[in-house]
Amino acid sequence: MKSIGMLEPYSKKLKYCVVLIGVLLLAACSREESAVPKLEKNKRWYSNKQVAIGEQVYEANCLGCHFERATGTSNWKKTLEDGSYPPPPLNGSAHAWHHSVEVLLTVIQLGGKSFGGKMPPFKDVLSEEEQLAVIAYFQSFWSEDVYSRWLEITQQN
Numbered sequence: 001m002k003s004i005g006m007l008e009p010y011s012k013k014l015k016y017c018v019v020l021i022g023v024l025l026l027a028a029c030s031r032e033e034s035a036v037p038k039l040e041k042n043k044r045w046y047s048n049k050q051v052a053i054g055e056q057v058y059e060a061n062c063l064g065c066h067f068e069r070a071t072g073t074s075n076w077k078k079t080l081e082d083g084s085y086p087p088p089p090l091n092g093s094a095h096a097w098h099h100s101v102e103v104l105l106t107v108i109q110l111g112g113k114s115f116g117g118k119m120p121p122f123k124d125v126l127s128e129e130e131q132l133a134v135i136a137y138f139q140s141f142w143s144e145d146v147y148s149r150w151l152e153i154t155q156q157n
Ligand code: HEC
Pocket: 057, 058, 061, 062, 063, 064, 065, 066, 084, 085, 086, 087, 088, 090, 094, 095, 096, 097, 099, 104, 107, 108, 111, 112, 113, 116, 117, 118, 119, 120, 122, 134, 135
């Protein structure tokens, strides 16, 4: 990447990516590996208990923006009037399945507000166990197909 100035002509489209790249860089510096589950082929990393805990965490903290069963906003690629993005679906139909557990944890911990987005940070609100559980909850809506593609992508890293 040369300079931020180069991004300007594309700024709206790229903003979302830049937000996520920022989150990614912070992810690399700010977290310990230990909480991140081991991923195995043909097997979900989480238990039913985590999904059940995650459902409660979701209802209390995320439902208001990301909606019932993590369906989010259908038109999630279109920016709002202020240039920010609406809450995307987390149910496997949008972009969330491109991210590893580490990155998803970091998005939840830092939110998007400090990167010009709307999502608040949850690092002081939810324990890491609750953050993992809420990821398990929305991943439980991912089809086998989406989940196995996600496994492939994340295991390349
Ligand atoms: C105030 C509304 C709001 C709340 C509450 C909220 N989010 Fe978000 N979320 C957003 C928005 C808007 C985005 C897009 C980035 C931005 O603007 O911050 C987003 C993005 C995300 C992403 C990245 C998705 C992707 O496609 O890359 C994840 C993951 C996520 N939220 C999970 C959660 C979880 C889990 C909770 C509850 C613990 C939560 N959010 C609570 C509004 C919210």
